[in-house]
Amino acid sequence: METWVWLLAYLLGFALLQLYLYRYFIRSTSTESHDRTTPLSEGRGRSISAADAGPDEDLVACESCGAYNENHPMYSFCRECGARLS
Structure with missing residues (x-):
């Protein structure tokens, strides 16, 4: 036992x-x-800010860090924090 x-x-x-x-x-x-509470208008590192983007460039904001990334089928993760883009 x-x-x-x-x-x-x-x-x-x-x-x-x-x-x-x-x-x-x-x-x-x-x-x-x-x-990681950065405003959506601030892009850090290699991510793209909304002011730097051209008028025809399509951007998507990361829900985790707020960094703007290119909206392209090849990119499924944020370049700043590595979170999955929706």
């Missing part, structure tokens, strides 16, 4: 560790998204 107690303790400890890691990573990703 002692083996079942150790097995149960191991499974309970493993489940608690998984819960802790899940909450840790969820908390770290949610704080990172709040740190």
